[in-house]
Amino acid sequence: MAFDEKEDSKKSRTRFKTIMSKKFAKIGSIFLFLLTCVSLIIYGDFLSVFNEKTYYTPDFSRTPQVEYYDLNDSKGDKEGWRTGDRVVFCVPLRDAAIHLPRFFNLLGKMTYPHNLIDLTFLVSDSKDDTLGSLKDELNNLQQHKDKSKRFGNIEIYEKDFGQVIGQSFSDRHGFDAQGPRRKLMARARNWLGSVALKPYHSWVYWRDVDVEVLPDTILEDLIHHDKDVIVPNVWRPLPDWLGNIQPYDLNSWQESDGGLQLAEFLDEDAVIVEGYPEYATWRPHLAYMRDPSGDPEVEIELDGIGGVSIMAKAKVFRAGSHYPAFSFKKHAETEAFGKLSRTMGFSVVGLPNYVVWHIYEPSTDDLKHMEWMAEEEERINEENKIKEFYEKIWEIGFEDMRSSWEKDFHNILKNVDHTKLQDNNRLKFSVDWEDSPEDYEKITTESELSGGNDGSFDESDPAGV
Amino acid sequence: MAKITPKQVVVKILLPVFTLILIGSLVLGIFQTEPVNGGLPINEHKWAHEDENSFYFPFSKKFSMPKYIYKKKTKNWLFFQSKQEDLISQSHIAHYNLNDLHSTAEAALNKENVLILTPMQTFHIEYWNNILQLSYPRELIEIGFIIPRNKNGDETLKKLEKEIKNIQTDKKESRFKKITILRQEQESDSFNALGEKDRHSLAVQKERRSKMALSRNQLLFSTIGPYTSWILWLDADIVETPTSLIQDMTFHNKPILAANVYQRFYDDNKQKEDIRPYDFNNWAESPIGLELASKMADDEIIVEGYSEIATYRPLMAYYYKANESPTETMSLDGVGGGCTLVKAEVHRDGAMFPTFPFYNLIETEGFAKMAKRLGYAVTGLPNYLVYHIQE
Numbered sequence: 001m002a003f004d005e006k007e008d009s010k011k012s013r014t015r016f017k018t019i020m021s022k023k024f025a026k027i028g029s030i031f032l033f034l035l036t037c038v039s040l041i042i043y044g045d046f047l048s049v050f051n052e053k054t055y056y057t058p059d060f061s062r063t064p065q066v067e068y069y070d071l072n073d074s075k076g077d078k079e080g081w082r083t084g085d086r087v088v089f090c091v092p093l094r095d096a097a098i099h100l101p102r103f104f105n106l107l108g109k110m111t112y113p114h115n116l117i118d119l120t121f122l123v124s125d126s127k128d129d130t131l132g133s134l135k136d137e138l139n140n141l142q143q144h145k146d147k148s149k150r151f152g153n154i155e156i157y158e159k160d161f162g163q164v165i166g167q168s169f170s171d172r173h174g175f176d177a178q179g180p181r182r183k184l185m186a187r188a189r190n191w192l193g194s195v196a197l198k199p200y201h202s203w204v205y206w207r208d209v210d211v212e213v214l215p216d217t218i219l220e221d222l223i224h225h226d227k228d229v230i231v232p233n234v235w236r237p238l239p240d241w242l243g244n245i246q247p248y249d250l251n252s253w254q255e256s257d258g259g260l261q262l263a264e265f266l267d268e269d270a271v272i273v274e275g276y277p278e279y280a281t282w283r284p285h286l287a288y289m290r291d292p293s294g295d296p297e298v299e300i301e302l303d304g305i306g307g308v309s310i311m312a313k314a315k316v317f318r319a320g321s322h323y324p325a326f327s328f329k330k331h332a333e334t335e336a337f338g339k340l341s342r343t344m345g346f347s348v349v350g351l352p353n354y355v356v357w358h359i360y361e362p363s364t365d366d367l368k369h370m371e372w373m374a375e376e377e378e379r380i381n382e383e384n385k386i387k388e389f390y391e392k393i394w395e396i397g398f399e400d401m402r403s404s405w406e407k408d409f410h411n412i413l414k415n416v417d418h419t420k421l422q423d424n425n426r427l428k429f430s431v432d433w434e435d436s437p438e439d440y441e442k443i444t445t446e447s448e449l450s451g452g453n454d455g456s457f458d459e460s461d462p463a464g465v
Numbered sequence: 466m467a468k469i470t471p472k473q474v475v476v477k478i479l480l481p482v483f484t485l486i487l488i489g490s491l492v493l494g495i496f497q498t499e500p501v502n503g504g505l506p507i508n509e510h511k512w513a514h515e516d517e518n519s520f521y522f523p524f525s526k527k528f529s530m531p532k533y534i535y536k537k538k539t540k541n542w543l544f545f546q547s548k549q550e551d552l553i554s555q556s557h558i559a560h561y562n563l564n565d566l567h568s569t570a571e572a573a574l575n576k577e578n579v580l581i582l583t584p585m586q587t588f589h590i591e592y593w594n595n596i597l598q599l600s601y602p603r604e605l606i607e608i609g610f611i612i613p614r615n616k617n618g619d620e621t622l623k624k625l626e627k628e629i630k631n632i633q634t635d636k637k638e639s640r641f642k643k644i645t646i647l648r649q650e651q652e653s654d655s656f657n658a659l660g661e662k663d664r665h666s667l668a669v670q671k672e673r674r675s676k677m678a679l680s681r682n683q684l685l686f687s688t689i690g691p692y693t694s695w696i697l698w699l700d701a702d703i704v705e706t707p708t709s710l711i712q713d714m715t716f717h718n719k720p721i722l723a724a725n726v727y728q729r730f731y732d733d734n735k736q737k738e739d740i741r742p743y744d745f746n747n748w749a750e751s752p753i754g755l756e757l758a759s760k761m762a763d764d765e766i767i768v769e770g771y772s773e774i775a776t777y778r779p780l781m782a783y784y785y786k787a788n789e790s791p792t793e794t795m796s797l798d799g800v801g802g803g804c805t806l807v808k809a810e811v812h813r814d815g816a817m818f819p820t821f822p823f824y825n826l827i828e829t830e831g832f833a834k835m836a837k838r839l840g841y842a843v844t845g846l847p848n849y850l851v852y853h854i855q856e
Contacts, residue, residue: 292513320682
């Protein structure tokens with residue numbers, strides 16, 4: 001029995017031991033499991049290195065005039081400012097000297113790391129000193145005391161294409177000018193884009209110089225959507241007599257059946273342009289989809305886009321998409337860029353509630369109206385002056401008798417024979433309404449002299465009519 | 466058991482049920498209607514611009530953009546950043562006048578830069594030796610390669626690296642002005658995903674040519690620089706050209722000029738070495754070709770050399786006459802990429818290699834069409850031969 005007991009206690013002890021060791025093993029395994037989980041979460045990025053296939057990278061660091069680039073390094077991250085994505089900022093310029101100070105002011109305030117932004121400009125067909133002003137502004141910019149405010153590589157290109165049309169608002173925006181003008185601008189953009197894009201660029205940002213209001217975070221705001229091509233909405237301010245604001249960029253739109261039908265009837269080289277009654281396409285425009293109090297993150301798929309502010313992944317341009325300088329699906333330049341990029345399978349979106357404000361340039365009609373308004377104001381001023389003057393003269397030259405009239409009235413009638421008063425002491429003046437032939441003769445001669453109507457409507461006497 | 470008539474069913478069951486649902490939905494509707502304009506009376510309504518105190522605001526202040534974090538994020542913290550940031554000069558302002566850029570008949574004399582572009586899936590030493598024997602001054606030659614993102618590309622790259630290092634670390638006079646090597650972004654972009662055998666079958670042509678076009682565009686738009694006057698498209702399997710290739714071709718001063726690509730082979734019947742035409746992408750348009758295209762769907766392509774699509778186009782490959790002048794030219798509508806010289810302005814204007822059916826044409830043939838749409842002529846040299854490698 002005792003033996004049994006001993007055996008038992010031994011057994012139970014060993015059992016206890018095994019239980020304990022099992023428990024420890026359990027806790028240990030749970031602990032290990034948790035540890036791996038945590039480390040996986042923390043170092044997940046690191047582990048992805050093993051999943052990704054790594055490829056051979058040659059080392060040309062000691063070989064002169066040879067460069068190697070892995071395009072996979074510059075495919076564009078939605079947090080590009082954290083991963084060191086370089087942005088090439090492309091600005092086409094023509095006669096733009098007056099716009100440059102405003103542009104550089106906005107540029108300097110941008111929050112995207114400046115050293116990751118390469119600036120490129122194309123100066124073409126400029127009669128003013130665009131190039132000189134540009135160089136001055138750039139020198140100022142790059143001599144900023146704070147080195148982190150300086151930009152990356154800067155390239156200025158000059159190329160003249162010959163001008164088809166003038167550069168005033170109405171010259172540029174007239175209907176007939178649109179086709180050739182758009183094709184020419186497309187060429188200019190392609191010359192800049194093809195030479196500006198380097199293998200290490202991840203994003204390409206196209207901006208017009210004449211933008212007035214936009215957020216400092218514009219690059220981040222557009223990049224974080226992680227789309228191949230993305231544009232904000234573009235409006236412009238107007239004078240109050242024109243309603244304060246107006247959608248500016250009508251080149252951002254979705255294709256419609258009306259547009260496709262119209263395209264079929266046009267000849268191969270025709271270019272459809274939006275916003276002109278000659279080509280009614282009934283397309284929904286991004287500009288008109290704006291809800292001023294709506295969410296700025298809302299995206300809308302587009303087919304054609306405008307060129308005021310385009311953010312695109314560099315791979316879009318690297319794959320060959322560009323601004324067609326010929327009629328591509330009956331469009332040219334930025335609108336055709338949208339269509340071409342869609343054809344090549346890239347996403348093209350617009351932000352209806354995120355608005356960039358273009359400057360206001362008055363059209364010829366607006367200028368006429370403004371001139372008329374200025375004249376009108378001057379006329380009213382002149383009139384008021386004369387009125388004031390007359391009022392003064394009036395006061396000096398004439399005595400105001402109105403207050404004393406009541407008294408004078410009685411004085412005048414003082415000597416009237418009261419016995420002749422009729423109808424209960426009330427004065428009665430009688431007017432002689434009878435007309436005599438002499439009266440007519442007199443009036444006829446008067447009307448002949450004045451050549452006007454004397455107000456009589458006697459049908460029997462046509463001379464009076 | 467009382468008989469239930471349909472009328473009773475309607476009156477006793479359906480009608481009350483329907484009425485109840487109606488009343489219920491009305492009651493619910495009253496409770497659920499959202500007050501218009503947040504319950505504010507109309508005279509207290511504020512327009513967006515009144516809320517913002519301005520007409521000109523980018524977006525409503527009711528919303529805000531995400532808080533952006535600017536702390537550096539490295540993909541693999543173990544290794545240092547692979548991006549080459551040091552290469553890019555900071556705070557440097559460069560000025561180029563592209564009006565001074567010309568491409569003329571006397572290219573070498575005017576010191577015009579030529580960019581040789583080659584999408585390379587396999588490295589042939591014969592190709593490289595042929596490049597080295599070109600007599601055009603090397604300080605005016607830039608070369609660009611694009612290599613597929615796969616193991617095969619690794620092999621090519623290693624061989625290429627060795628040869629390039631030999632030349633570029635040699636004495637200054639023998640170096641090329643610049644050599645750029647690109648690795649494709651994705652494995653799926655690889656233009657040699659198919660074996661040699663089935664790479665010419667009609668069904669896979671569209672996809673293959675599309676990837677080829679993509680790689681050409683990636684190469685072109687990464688390497689074209691401010692001094693580039695001419696671009697020579699030379700395939701990696703062109704192994705024999707005249708020494709004066711660039712001078713001969715620039716001499717014609719044409720926007721787009723294609724040499725005739727032939728192949729040497731051993732003719733078993735004749736028991737001797739002979740040559741045969743190789744590249745059929747150089748052609749002039751035919752009425753039948755145009756008619757074929759007009760009947761095709763927009764997303765289909767016409768390719769030469771398949772009996773399924775008989776275009777009866779005049780192919781430059783068959784216009785070679787051994788006894789006639791090599792400077793003979795003929796007008797073309799489609800070109801191949803074997804050995805084609807292009808003025809840089811054609812590409813700068815936007816002529817690229819369509820990766821999609823463009824007028825039912827793709828890649829180099831689509832490029833010729835696009836250049837024509839931009840107003841450039843396409844020309845061929847039927848009697849000027851370059852040779853494709855023997856397979």
